Amino acid sequence: MPDDPLLDIRNVRKVYGGPDGLVALNDFSLQIPRDEPQIVTIAGESGSGKSTLANLVLGFTKPTSGQIVFDGMDVGRLSSREMAQYHRKVQAVFQDPFGSYNPFYRVSHVFDMVIKNFKLADTKAQAREMMEEGLNAVGLKGSDVLRKYPHQLSGGQRQRIMMARAYMVKPKLIVADEPVSMVDASLRASILDVMMKLRDEGGISFLYVTxxxxxAYQIGDKIVLFYQGTLAEEGNVTDVITNPKHPYVQLLIDSVPQADPTRRWQGEIELPAEEELRTARATGCRFVPRCPHAAEVCKAALPPLHPVGAPGHRASCTLYGPERAAAE
Amino acid sequence: MTEPRNVVLKVRGLSVFYATPTGDVRATDDASFDLYEGETLGLVGESGSGKTTATSGILRMVSSPGRIVAGSVELDGVDLLALKEEDLRRQRWSKLALIPQGAMNSLNPTMKISAQIADVIRTHTGKTPPRDRILELFQMVGLPGRIHDMYPHELSGGMKQRVCIAMGIALNPRVIIADEATSALDVVVQRVVAQTMAKVRDALGVSMIMIGHDMGLMAQMVDRIAVMYSGKIVEIARVADMFARPAHPYSKILIDSVPSLTQRQALRITGGITHDPRNPPKGCIFQLRCPYAAPQCREPQPLREINPGQLAACCRAEEILAGTAQAREIADA
Incomplete structure (x- = not known):
């Protein structure tokens, strides 16, 4: 099966709390090719469904409907033994570089555990060599960090060590859930750089949740943007960031504070007074209450993904499809 | 901005240390700055740089094991650090209000929004405000009147944050200190809350100190910036000057590390590790991570004027601005 994708997310839906519950993720599909390692950014505001997607891919929660297939395995139906095998191929790095460590153990403990769990090494010397290799991949040296305690390292170093830990397992995919959001700005670049290096030299793909x-624009290849559990826009990261099409994505990009005092925010924006409820019964585009272009047709059904220019660049918005013209 | 402006808040030599078993941590060390009438001053730095400690020093709210070691904080000419506790209480909030970090989570979940705002006013004035005053405050921060009888859990994060701004302005203060007031919010909501703060500031003519770590937000919001590193203010400048020509190497690194949304470029990685805060290096506080560190950096580096309105604590600032300083490689870890 050389042509089948590495990760194939097929129409996955996740509803919390029964048939009338909250739709955390709405019928989402995504493929990551096998032969071409990529950093795929999953972006959106809090509650948009991005962490739900990460948890689904990691097998921590099961889809309500649809399927996630990785390397021929149906992730929603793995036995616990198969799940352990699966986690040799799919590793995770989480947001909090402080909470992922036990403060009583030296840094080497993190590596000892993963080597033991996955039986990666037969001898101590071999284990030591693996640690060194993993740390070298993230620009650190074993002699500098392994004997230290977590509090003796910066947040950036801790997060790079987490990357080294994931790398040691030699996975094909790393799910990185907000890996830099708790790290100081001047140290973020070192982690992002490691991700690019593992992609280019280690052949590892990333789901970069942020x-x-x-x-995302600086390091990503592809981006998918969620709004309230639905896919708003997807495409090559440069196309989407420089030429956003979905009104929500346009607002989002316009609101990112630019580090340039000569280019300040223009115009005022308002938020709807009420939070919209996202039950399974909701129909139509979720952005209608805030959208300057909203029309009746937008409320009828969730707009399909329409092509909006560059290959693979698609937006879920009636502005780009025939349904709007047909209704008007 | 050449006309002489009134200084509302004058901070001089403020030092706040935390006692630990192995020596004092100099969380804020000899900080001096002025806050002018109607201006917004940004206080930026990374985690642990002492920005929040500096504000608790200004408000005289340092709790043990911290203590104010030295300095003065003059608000309209009155030194807050020399006041009696009872007199200080009257100044706090009525003249100097704080929107603390994570303020929206500090609302009492069992009290109605209106009752919590009334509580603030009653505590500091002894009088219960009329309903109209509370509705007026809601209006100023862009909240609908119907939240009067709601509880915090019924509001979104952005609305709760605006309730905290309403509390901050309830007594018409001279100065508002906003500590990471928008940092836990999504970008669109952050923009709305930032917009609300700017509107309130302009309507009331209040001065504001905005504490944060996001240089992007600073560029959008403030008039002047003070950059802190490991307890020290290393540079103060007007926002346009700071971004166009930072004089201190650390300010430059902070600005360069903001990823752009308009240009895809190679990431700039800075190495080095911060010193132990109990044992700062002699001389410049940044020398261990500084690409321009030289022997003369082991001498004390006071803030000095490099250009009109631009102060930096760096003996090589002129060379750095002229682009003649040679950078060195810094090893990590």
Whole structure:
């Protein structure tokens, strides 16, 4: 099966709390090719469904409907033994570089555990060599960090060590859920750089879950943007960031504070007074209450993904499809 | 901005240390700055740089094991650090209000929004405000009147944050200190809350200190910026000057590390690790991570005027501005 994708997310839906519950993720599909490692950014505001997607891909929660297939395995139907095998191929790096460590153990403990769990090494010397290789991949040296305690390292170093830990397992995919949002700005670049290096030299793909469009733009290949559990826009990251089409994505990109005092926000924006409820019964585009272009047709059904220019650049908006013209 | 302006808040030599078993941590060390009438001053720095400690020093709210070691904080000519506790209480909030970090989560979940705002006013004035005053405050921060009888859990994060701004302005203060007031919010909501703060500031003519770590937000919001590193203010400048020509190497690194949304470029990585705060290096506080560190940096580096209105604590600032300073490689870890 050389042509089948590495990760194939097929029409996955996740509803919390029964048939009338909250739709955290609405019929979402995504493929990551096998032969071409990519950093795929999953972006959106809090509650948009991005972490739900990360948890689904990691097998922490099961889809309500649809299927996630990784390397021929149906992720929603793995036994616990198969799940352990799966996690050799799909690793995770989480947001909090402080909470992921036990403060009583030296840094080497993190590596000892993963080597033991996955039986990666037969001898101590081999284990030590693996740690060194993993740390070298993220620009650190074993002699500098392994004997230290977590509090002796910066947030950036801790997060790079988490990347090294994931890398040691030699996975094909790393799910990185907000890996830089708790790290100081001047140290973020070192982590993002490691991600690019693991992609280019280690052949590892990433699902990079973030609310920060600027870092996605700097390192990402493809981007998918969620709004309230639905896919608003997807495409090559440069196309989407420089030429956003969905009104929500346009507003989002316009609102990112630019580090340039000569280019300040123009115009005032308002938020709707009420939060919209996202039950399974909701129909139509979720952005209608805030959208300057909203029309009756937008309320009828969720707009399909329409092509909006560059290959693979698509937006879920009636502005780009025939349904709007047909209704008017 | 060449006309002489009134200084509302004058901070001089403020030092706040935390006692630890192995020595004092100099969380805020000899900080001096002025806040002018009607201006917004940004106080930026990374986690642990002492920005929040500096504000608790200004408000005289440092709690043990911290203590104010030295300095003065003059608000309209009155030194807050020399006041008696009872007199200080009257100044706090009525003249100097704080929107604390994570303020929206500090609302009492069992009290109605209106009752919490009334509580603030009653505590500091002894009088219960009329309903109209509370509705007026809601209106100023762009909140609908119907939240009067609601509870915090019924509001979104952005609305709760605006309730906290309403509390901050309830007594018409001279100065508002907003500590990371928008940092837990989504970008669109952040923009709305920032817009609300700017509107309130202009309507009331209040001065504001905005504390944060996001240089992007600073560029959007403030008139002048003070950059802190490990307890020290290393540079103060007008926002346009700071972004166009930062004089301190750390300010430059902070600005360069903001990823752009308009240009895709190679990431700039800074190495080095911060010193132990109990044992700062002699001389310049930034020398261990500074690409321009030289032997003369082991001498004390006071803030000095480099250009009109631009102060930096760096002996090589002129060379850095002229582009003649040679950078060195810094090893990590």
């Amino acid at each position: 609310h920060d469009l600027s870092t």
